[in-house]
Amino acid sequence: MLLLFLISSVCVVANGQRMKRNAVKYGSNSTVGKTFVHDGVRLYYEVYGTGEPLLLVHGNGGSIADLSAQIAYFRTRYEVIAMDSRDQGRSGDSSSNITYEKMTDDLAALLDHLKIGPVNVLGWSDGGIEALLLGIRHPQKVKKIAAMAANLNPSDEALEPEIISLIKSMVSEMPASQRETPAGRREIKVTSMMLSEPNVQFKELQSIKAPTLILAADHDAIRVKHTVDIYLHIPNSQLVIFPGATHMIPFDDPVLFNSTVERFLRTPFRKIDMINDTVKSLEKMRVANQQ
Numbered sequence: 001m002l003l004l005f006l007i008s009s010v011c012v013v014a015n016g017q018r019m020k021r022n023a024v025k026y027g028s029n030s031t032v033g034k035t036f037v038h039d040g041v042r043l044y045y046e047v048y049g050t051g052e053p054l055l056l057v058h059g060n061g062g063s064i065a066d067l068s069a070q071i072a073y074f075r076t077r078y079e080v081i082a083m084d085s086r087d088q089g090r091s092g093d094s095s096s097n098i099t100y101e102k103m104t105d106d107l108a109a110l111l112d113h114l115k116i117g118p119v120n121v122l123g124w125s126d127g128g129i130e131a132l133l134l135g136i137r138h139p140q141k142v143k144k145i146a147a148m149a150a151n152l153n154p155s156d157e158a159l160e161p162e163i164i165s166l167i168k169s170m171v172s173e174m175p176a177s178q179r180e181t182p183a184g185r186r187e188i189k190v191t192s193m194m195l196s197e198p199n200v201q202f203k204e205l206q207s208i209k210a211p212t213l214i215l216a217a218d219h220d221a222i223r224v225k226h227t228v229d230i231y232l233h234i235p236n237s238q239l240v241i242f243p244g245a246t247h248m249i250p251f252d253d254p255v256l257f258n259s260t261v262e263r264f265l266r267t268p269f270r271k272i273d274m275i276n277d278t279v280k281s282l283e284k285m286r287v288a289n290q291q
Contacts, residue, residue: 027065049075059125063089069254211269217245
């Protein structure tokens with residue numbers, strides 16, 4: 001789901017650090033930034049690099065800039081496409097409530113606009129939810145999916161209770177004067193969404209045919225059991241739990257995160273047979289030990 005928004009004060013500093021590391025101001029690059037309109041909303045996007053297309057999707061209350069470390073890394077190997085979600089970043093505001101389905105359909109519309117696909121998809125947090133929904137709602141547009149820290153519902157079975165309390169306090173404690181500003185109205189709209197969205201059933205994941213990498217941290221805002229349940233319900237899936245890490249590992253350790261995702265994207269997917277593959281490796285080990 002989450003929480004790039006809930007740590008917005010940290011992200012201000014983080015973005016500054018990223019800009020020092022990257023000469024290109026991802027998310028505010030006037031030389032490549034473009035817009036198109038879908039469902040009455042003006043949507044801002046940027047495209048970098050050449051090669052196999054890779055769609056990057058940011059988290060709640062964030063923007064393309066939050067994915068600077070991923071864009072800088074993957075643009076040397078892929079055609080990287082990134083868009084600010086509706087009511088976030090440089091994209092326009094919508095006239096009705098936000099849902100993950102609407103944002104997912106915005107992404108599908110972007111691919112149609114660019115006349116590109118199928119694409120690999122890497123989503124972080126809210127972006128991870130949208131990556132999974134692309135596989136459900138627009139399977140013909142997806143080649144492989146990597147979903148970092150996604151959740152299927154806003155309950156305490158999916159999210160750590162402290163996170164739910166934090167979201168509620170952010171909504172309830174916003175000063176009335178701030179609520180009436182354009183930024184405040186946008187903030188309330190985007191944050192409140194996390195208390196009622198998403199509403200994806202586990203059985204829906206079974207329709208995802210694209211090879212899928214499910215990622216999370218062992219100290220994530222998303223419960224580890226929920227992450228594992230997501231993995232178990234996707235037919236062609238793999239699972240990574242980063243040790244000693246939080247929801248912020250794409251920023252905190254982009255070398256590890258990016259290389260993990262790239263290995264998945266570049267390696268032909270093969271469904272593992274637990275017994276047969278274990279036995280084969282055991283036999284190889286015994287032969288090697290006898291030499």
